[in-house]
Amino acid sequence: MTIIEPVESQTKYTGTRVRRTEDPRLLAGRGQYIDDVTVPKMIEAAVLRSPLAHARITNIDVSRARAHPGVFDVLTGQDLATVAGQQPVIWFPIPEQRIAKTHALAVDQVRWVGQAVAAVVAVDRYVAEDALELIDIDYEPLPVVADLDAALAPDAPKLYDDWPDNVSGSLTYTAGDPDAAFASADLVVSASFRHGRAFGCPLEPRGCIVNWDTFAGSLDVWLSTQSPNLARDLLAEVFGIPVHKIRVRTPNLGGGFGNKFDFYGEEVIAAVLSRRTGRPVKLIEDRAESFVATSHSRDQRLDFEMALRSDGTILGLRGVSYGVLGGAFGTVGSGPPWASVLTCMGPYKIPNMDVTVKAVMTNRSPYGSYRGWGVPKGNIVHERLIELAARKLGMDRTEIRRKNFPAPEEFPFFTGVAFTYDSGRYADCLDLATSKIDELGWRERQARARAEGRSVGIGYSFHVEPSAYGPSRILNLVGLAHSGFDEVTVRMDSIGKVTIYSGQINMGQGTHTIYAQLAADTLGIPMDDVVVITGDTDSCPYTGYGTGGSRAAPLGGAAILRAGERLRAKILRIAAELLEASPEDLQIQDGQISVKGTTGRSVSTRDVGDAAYRRLLNRLPEGETPTLEEVDVFDPPNMATSYGCTALLVEVDRETGTVSLLDCLQAHDCGTVINPMLVDGQLAGGLAQALGGALLEELVYDEEGQLKTASFMDYLLPTAMEIPPFHFYHQETPAPDIPGGIKGVGEAGPIAGVSLVGSAIDDALSDLGVAVTRFPCTPPRLLELIREAQSRKEGSA
C-alpha cells in the first residue's frame, strides 16, 4: 500500500508562469475586434472635425451632403443637443472648480482642432467620408490660446466668456510648516519640469456600434471600452433613459492604456444617428482622427523646489503642478494633474509640504486618462529633485534615496497629502536593483566606454504606484462621482465546471488567465475547468470605476478568492453528504474530493454539480440551497501601493544629442505575484511607453493651435528597434489590506520610466553638469543643453 502524505497547500497555479489562455486565438488572427463586428442592417458613420482651434460656427449647410447618393443622415450639433445632454465628467477633485462641458458635437463654438462638428451616416464608410467633404461650414475665427503661457497671460483671450480667466480651479495641500522648513534648510533645489502632450495610442483606435430600438426604448451597444459599466451609466445620464434598458458589450480590445477608459462623444453621436435612422450605426475612429479625438494626456508644467539638510534629509517640498487641459473637460476632468500632486513626494518622508494643482484650459484636445494617470509627473518631481540635491551635496544617488525612505515598520505610511501607503520594503528593493546592476556588469561597461571617450550613463528611478483604486467612500470624498469596488460571480455548473463573471475588461493584461489561476487554486480544480466571461453588462456584474487604476488583479482577484472560499465550503458540504464524511476532513485536488490523508473513496466536482443542480434527492444536504454560485463584492479598506527601483544604461552622442538605450532593469514589488510572466509583460510594455514619452512621442501644437504631429510619420511610437533589453526581479511583500496580498502592476513602467531617462542622460554627461527637465528629450533639445553646459564650463575654466 502506498502511503500518500496529506497535502495542505493546494496552490499550484498562482506564482507560476502559466501561458496566457487568451493568446492562441489572438495570435491566429481569430480575435474579434470592434471593426470585425457587424450586425444586421448596420450602416456606417464618419465625423467632420474642426480645422480651427477656436472659432464661432456661423453657419452649417448640410444640404449637399444629405443629397449625396448612399447617405442616410447628416447630424449637426444643434440636432444632437435636442436629444442628448452634455458629455459627462466624473472627477471633481478641486472644490468649486469651473467645469467646462460640451456636447458630443459642437453647437456654436469650436475650441480645439479636431472637435467634432457634424456627422454623416451612409451605406459604408467610403461614402460617409465622401459626403463629409460636401458639408459647408462658415467659421468666424477667435483668438487662439495655444499653450499654458498664452492661457495664463494677463490679457489672454478666454475660452469661456463667462469665466474670469482660463483657470478652471486650483487646490493646495499643506503639511507641517513648509515656510519654516525652507527657511531653515541647508540646501534648496528647484526646477521647472515640462512633460509634452502624449497619448496612449492603442493600435486599435476606438469604435462602437449602437442600435437604438425606439420601440423598446433600449440601446444595444458594442463598444471598444475599458469601462462598460461606466459607459452604460453615462449613456443613461446623457439620454435620460433607464440603465436597465442599455446593454454594453465589449469585443476584444487592441489596447486601451487608459484612453479607452474615458467616455467619448462618438458613442453619443452613433446613438443619435441610430435613433434617427432606425438602423444600427457603426462609428470607427480611424488612425488619423485618433490623434485629435482620443484623450490626450501628460501635458504639464511642474515648478517645484525641495529643501534639504546637508546630510541629505529632505525637509520640505513645495510647488505647483499646472495641468494643460484642452478646450473642454474629458471624462476624468483635471484628475491626472491632480494625481501628480498627490504623488509628488513619492517614496520619501517629507514632513513639510505646500503643493498645488492648477487646471488651465487651452485650445487643445481634451485631457484624459493615460496609463500612469498623473503619477509619472509626480515621479519626475521627486526623482529629478532628489538627484539634483545629491549632485549639490556630493552624495551617492542611491544613498540619498535610502536616507529618506520610511522604514518597513513605519507602514501604513501617511504621505502628508492624501494617500496612505499600505506597505513597503523600499530599501530592500533598492538593494535588489543595485545588486543586479553589479551582476550585469554595467559599471564595468560604463568605465570601459568612458575610457574610450564615450558618454555612457546609469539612471535610477524609484517609483510608487498607488493601485487597487479604491475604497469607494474615500474616492467619493476626494471628488469621484463613482465607486471603486469590484463584484464577481463564481459559478460551478451541473457538471462541475466553473464560470467566472466579472465586470473587468481584458485588454492585453491577461486578466482571464490570472482569474482562472486564482479560481482553480482556491477551488482545487484544474485551470482548464474555468471559463472567464467579461465584457457584457447584461450578464456580467457591476464593477466600480472600470478597468483602470491597476485594479483588475487586486480587486477582482480578491473577490474571486473570497467567493471561491465560500463556494469551496459549499462544495465540501455537499461532497461530505456524498462521502458520508465531515466537511472539515475533506480536501479538493484536481477536482476530486476525498478525505484528507486517505486514499479511499472520492467524488468529483461533477458529482457535486449533479447533486446541486439535477439529482438532489438524498444527495444535496437538507437546508442547502440548490445551485453552486457565490457572489462577492470587494470594496478595499485601503489602496495597495506597489513600488520599484528601475535602472537604465544609456549612451549619449554629444555631437548629435541622440540617446541610445543599452540595457534596463527593474526590481519590483507588487505583493503576491499571480503570474510572473504576465507581470513581466506589464512592466515591459509600460516601460516601452515611458521610454517613448521620454524621448520620442509628443503631440506638438503650433501657435495657431494646429496639431503638427497627426500621423505616425511625426508622432513617434517606440518600436522594438528602439527598446533596450529588459530584466525584471520580483520582491514579494503581500498587500496587507487585500485578500491574497495582490497589488496592481499595470502602471509601474509609465510611472518609473520618464524621470529614469533624465537620470541616465545626466549621468552620462556628469562632467558637464547637464540636468534634463523637459520631456521628451529630443536630439535638438539635448544638444542645446550640452552646448549650454559646455560653454558654461569653458566660461568658468
Add this chain to the structure above:
Amino acid sequence: MKPPPVKYARAGDVQEAIALLTEHGSDAKVLAGGQSLIPLMNFRLARPSILIDINRVRELDYVREDNGTLAIGAMTRQRDVETSSVAAASVPLLPEVLRHVGHITNRNRGTVGGSLAHADPAAELPALVTGLGGELVVQGPNGVRTIPAEDFFMSTFTTALEPDEVLIGVRLPRLPGGTGVAVEELARRHGDFAIVAAMAAVHLAPDRSVDLVRLAVSGVDSVPVRLHAAEDALTGGRPSAEAIEAAAATVADAIHPADDVHAPASYRRDMAQLLVKRVAKAALERSETKS
C-alpha cells in the same frame, strides 16, 4: 482614412502604361510599391482619378552590370537590390544605404523607381543616385531619354518627369575596386525618414592621394544635394583631418534646410556638417584598408 473614389488600370508593359498616361494625363498616377502613394490617398492628400498599376511590368525588374554601369529596373524591389551581389560588387554604397530605407517589410514592397519618382528630399535613394552622378531613364510617347540626377530632382515631390512619361530605370556608374563607402543617418527612430543623411564614396590612387570622392546629403534641402565643393576640397590631396574639416566647412553653403517638427534648420545644418565629416572619415578609412 478612406481614399476618394479612384479608377484602376493595370498595365502589362511599359507601352501600355505610357498609353494609359497619355490618355488620362495629369489626373493619372502610376502605382509602383505604393509605400507613399497609398497613405497619401488615404489621407485624401493625393487624389488621382486613376491609378495605373505597373506591378505586373516584369521587364522593369532587374539588376545588371552593363558596360561599367549598374542598371536597375524601376520596378525592382528595394530589398532585392539590397541583397543583390551584383549591386554590392558594383556599387557597395547601395546595400549600405538601403538598410536605412524604412524597415524590411517596406523594402519588400517598395521599389527603386517608386522612391526616385516620389522625390522625397529626405529619402535615401534619391541622395545616393544624385551623389554618385547617376542617370534616370524615362520613357514617353516619343521614346526613351536619360536625365542626370541633378536635373531630375527639381523640388520637394517634383521631378523632371513629364505627365506622359514613366520612369523605367536608373543607371549608376560602377565604383572602382577598393572604394571606401560610408553612410550615416540621423533619424528619430530606426527606419524613419532622415533628419539628415550623409553618404560618401572615396577612392585612393596608388600614391594614396584621393582620386575619387562622392558626397551627398538628404533632408537638408528641397532636393537631395551632391556636395561638389566638399568633393573638390578632398580630391587630389592626401587624406587628413584638416582636409576633412575643409570639406565639411563648405557644406553649410551648399544646403538650404528648413524647420520642421523634428528639428530646426540650424540643427540640420550643423548635423549635415558633422555627418559629412563622419562619413568622409569612415569612407577614407575603409578605402585605405582595401588598397
